[in-house]
Amino acid sequence: MTVVKNICCIGAGYVGGPTCAVLAYKCPDIKVTIVDLSEARIAAWNSDNLPIYEPGLDQVVFECRGKNLFFSTNVDAAIQEADLIFVSVNTPTKKTGMGAGMAADLAYVESATRRIAEVAKSSKIVVEKSTVPCRTAQSMRTILEANSTPEIHFDILSNPEFLAEGTAIKDLLNPDRVLIGALQTESGIEAQNALVDVYTHWVPKDRVITTNLWSSELSKLAANAMLAQRISSINALSAICEATGADVDEVAFACGKDTRLGSKFLKASVGFGGSCFQKDILNLVYLSQQLNLPEVADYWQQVVTMNEYQKKRFVRNIISTLFNTITNKKIAVLGFAFKKDTGDTRESAAITLIKDFMQENARVAIYDPKVEPQQIYMDLAEPGVLVGAQEQVEKKVQICQSAYEAADGADAVVIVTEWDEFRDDQLDYAKIYAGMNKPAFLYTKDTVTMDRIQQTSGAKSTQPTIPTTRITTKTAVRPTRASLARRDMVQKQKQQEQQSNKRTSLPGGNTLITRDKNTLNNRSRHSLPATSTKSPSSSSSNHNAPTGLSRHSLPASSKVRPSQHRSTVDRKPPVGRRTTTANPGDRKTTTTTAPPRVAPVKRKSTLSNTTNEPVKKRAAWDHRVRQAYEWGGY
Numbered sequence: 352m353t354v355v356k357n358i359c360c361i362g363a364g365y366v367g368g369p370t371c372a373v374l375a376y377k378c379p380d381i382k383v384t385i386v387d388l389s390e391a392r393i394a395a396w397n398s399d400n401l402p403i404y405e406p407g408l409d410q411v412v413f414e415c416r417g418k419n420l421f422f423s424t425n426v427d428a429a430i431q432e433a434d435l436i437f438v439s440v441n442t443p444t445k446k447t448g449m450g451a452g453m454a455a456d457l458a459y460v461e462s463a464t465r466r467i468a469e470v471a472k473s474s475k476i477v478v479e480k481s482t483v484p485c486r487t488a489q490s491m492r493t494i495l496e497a498n499s500t501p502e503i504h505f506d507i508l509s510n511p512e513f514l515a516e517g518t519a520i521k522d523l524l525n526p527d528r529v530l531i532g533a534l535q536t537e538s539g540i541e542a543q544n545a546l547v548d549v550y551t552h553w554v555p556k557d558r559v560i561t562t563n564l565w566s567s568e569l570s571k572l573a574a575n576a577m578l579a580q581r582i583s584s585i586n587a588l589s590a591i592c593e594a595t596g597a598d599v600d601e602v603a604f605a606c607g608k609d610t611r612l613g614s615k616f617l618k619a620s621v622g623f624g625g626s627c628f629q630k631d632i633l634n635l636v637y638l639s640q641q642l643n644l645p646e647v648a649d650y651w652q653q654v655v656t657m658n659e660y661q662k663k664r665f666v667r668n669i670i671s672t673l674f675n676t677i678t679n680k681k682i683a684v685l686g687f688a689f690k691k692d693t694g695d696t697r698e699s700a701a702i703t704l705i706k707d708f709m710q711e712n713a714r715v716a717i718y719d720p721k722v723e724p725q726q727i728y729m730d731l732a733e734p735g736v737l738v739g740a741q742e743q744v745e746k747k748v749q750i751c752q753s754a755y756e757a758a759d760g761a762d763a764v765v766i767v768t769e770w771d772e773f774r775d776d777q778l779d780y781a782k783i784y785a786g787m788n789k790p791a792f793l794y795t796k797d798t799v800t801m802d803r804i805q806q807t808s809g810a811k812s813t814q815p816t817i818p819t820t821r822i823t824t825k826t827a828v829r830p831t832r833a834s835l836a837r838r839d840m841v842q843k844q845k846q847q848e849q850q851s852n853k854r855t856s857l858p859g860g861n862t863l864i865t866r867d868k869n870t871l872n873n874r875s876r877h878s879l880p881a882t883s884t885k886s887p888s889s890s891s892s893n894h895n896a897p898t899g900l901s902r903h904s905l906p907a908s909s910k911v912r913p914s915q916h917r918s919t920v921d922r923k924p925p926v927g928r929r930t931t932t933a934n935p936g937d938r939k940t941t942t943t944t945a946p947p948r949v950a951p952v953k954r955k956s957t958l959s960n961t962t963n964e965p966v967k968k969r970a971a972w973d974h975r976v977r978q979a980y981e982w983g984g985y
């Protein structure tokens with residue numbers, strides 16, 4: 352039986368570093384050496400300032416470094432010493448040549464494999480940790496076997512990594528499962544058992560799954576494709592929600608309660624980012640095409656297409672609500688990393704959004720708590736992102752030290768990354784508002800709807816009303832008293848509408864209901880016009896704004912009293928109105944004036960009647976709900 356005593360990991364990146372640091376932490380009897388070609392990266396791993404930000408990583412590394420955990424650029428020595436070698440190098444999407452834009456670039460995997468074959472002086476278990484197309488292990492095996500001798504034998508395993516950035520240490524310490532694929536030969540199974548023994552130092556045995564090589568490789572792509580598919584599904588539904596008045600969070604909550612579906616990964620967003628999802632789905636699309644399965648390829652391609660659509664839709668909505676132009680307007684972008692608790696910016700939605708803002712000649716101010724300015728400049732200067740060199744980018748964007756600095760003088764604040772410090776109990780939104788141009792707008796990533804800081808009547812600004820992120824029943828929490836009250840209230844309003852709303856007959860026998868401007872929920876209800884043409888009233892508005900607004904509470908940190916909040920609204924009649932023409936799915940034919948960001952006074956009295964809760968108390972309640980959700984994660 353093979354016992355692993357010495358492990359080498361080739362690739363000291365987001366996966367190799369944390370994975371093998373946790374392995375060293377949990378297996379003090381095993382020596383772990385993480386190697387990389389990048390001297391800068393290894394120097395950082397050996398310093399107090401680790402090259403990646405990941406909660407809990409510092410403690411793990413500082414605990415083991417120098418004892419049984421080592422970082423080195425001496426790749427050959429580490430290979431020679433090891434019994435087992437993880438190949439954890441990058442596998443980005445190919446940029447040129449065959450399969451460009453889709454296929455995984457396996458050059459780094461191949462070069463690491465060749466290096467092992469060249470320098471190994473004893474038998475090794477080589478473990479494919481990188482995410483690779485199905486049957487890559489076959490190519491690795493061919494390279495290794497071509498160099499094996501009677502004394503040196505190579506076994507190849509597939510052990511894909513499922514950690515998510517931002518929660519990597521938690522995921523590694525307590526994984527849902529560990530997957531190990533092997534050739535079903537005697538030697539393959541022995542190697543598989545040796546790796547099982549390593550993991551069972553801390554992972555319960557029933558969570559270590561053993562399969563054949565190809566199932567293991569494909570399972571990694573499949574898991575990512577299915578996770579991303581859920582996000583695209585909920586994002587597709589968010590577009591329908593905005594057009595119909597349904598609330599995407601409520602839909603997600605209702606669907607997620609079905610135990611067959613589950614509540615995770617149903618959070619509508621501006622689109623998924625990160626180095627993995629898009630790359631791995633495109634990888635699957637390419638694989639399907641190569642296998643002559645065009646329908647399968649099209650199916651998975653649609654997940655990526657929907658993601659792109661969502662990002663574009665978000666930008667379009669922002670421009671639309673900013674009166675159809677953002678030229679020379681200052682847009683504050685809060686967050687640049689692709690998700691919170693990581694400094695990783697790869698495929699971050701922020702890059703796409705900022706690119707679009709800049710192409711519309713907006714001025715962009717960016718703040719992220721963990722991403723270095725240099726990284727932001729590099730990402731924005733990437734060919735195909737912004738035309739021009741880094742110096743040009745530096746002239747166009749302002750990188751700020753705080754959210755307040757970014758928002759100062761801004762026309763709009765866009766929260767792209769859901770960092771905790773942007774929560775309304777952390778950030779003083781009254782202060783943010785005070786420093787902004789009026790009317791001021793706030794957009795949040797998870798709603799894809801406009802969150803308007805204040806409704807003003809023209810150029811003159813009024814008292815701040817400061818709604819912050821929307822309050823809804825989120826996927827991880829039960830419906831609240833507040834949301835039930837809202838439902839009651841909406842029903843009540845519906846009844847009132849039936850009496851007071853004007854009914855307009857549309858050609859084709861359809862009916863357009865124009866809502867009373869002062870109703871709480873400014874989403875209009877439409878009968879679906881199969882053949883209707885544009886109603887006369889639709890020509891009066893030229894906006895294409897999102898409408899899926901829900902209620903907002905005052906932030907805990909807000910200095911604005913509920914009474915001020917209401918009185919401002921009293922002074923300002925909401926303008927939300929929506930008319931739909933022939934094709935309800937065609938956003939171009941749907942015109943909407945931006946609905947008010949906050950409810951009119953009517954809302955308060957209705958709510959008070961329904962819940963018997965003063966507004967202030969209700970706001971606090973809503974705030975707790977949101978916090979509970981956010982701490983619960985997706």
Ligand SMILES: NC(=O)c1ccc[n+]([C@@H]2O[C@H](COP(=O)([O-])OP(=O)(O)OC[C@H]3O[C@@H](n4cnc5c(N)ncnc54)[C@H](O)[C@@H]3O)[C@@H](O)[C@H]2O)c1
Pocket residue numbers: 361362363364365366367386387388389392426439440441442459460462463480481482483512513514515516626627
């Ligand atoms: N980032 C994630 O959250 C995540 C999660 C699961 C799986 N994965 C997969 O893991 C793999 C690695 O991802 P990552 O995010 O860690 O990438 P990364 O770019 O952060 O790290 C890869 C490292 O490998 C090094 N490298 C490349 N070729 C080398 C060679 N021949 N010898 C020595 N070092 C070499 C690079 O210098 C780099 O530091 C990818 O296949 C990725 O799809 C990533």
Ligand SMILES: O=c1ccn([C@@H]2O[C@H](COP(=O)(O)OP(=O)(O)O[C@H]3O[C@H](CO)[C@@H](O)[C@H](O)[C@H]3O)[C@@H](O)[C@H]2O)c(=O)[nH]1
Pocket residue numbers: 482512513514515516517575578582615616617618619620621622623624625626627628689690985
């Ligand atoms: O309900 C959700 C969940 C996530 N996201 C977004 O999806 C992206 C990816 O998030 P997440 O999956 O949490 O982070 P990653 O680090 O990309 O992790 C994914 O990709 C890794 C690399 O393959 C896998 O190992 C992980 O299992 C898989 O979750 C981010 O932009 C999130 O904001 C949503 O929009 N809605």
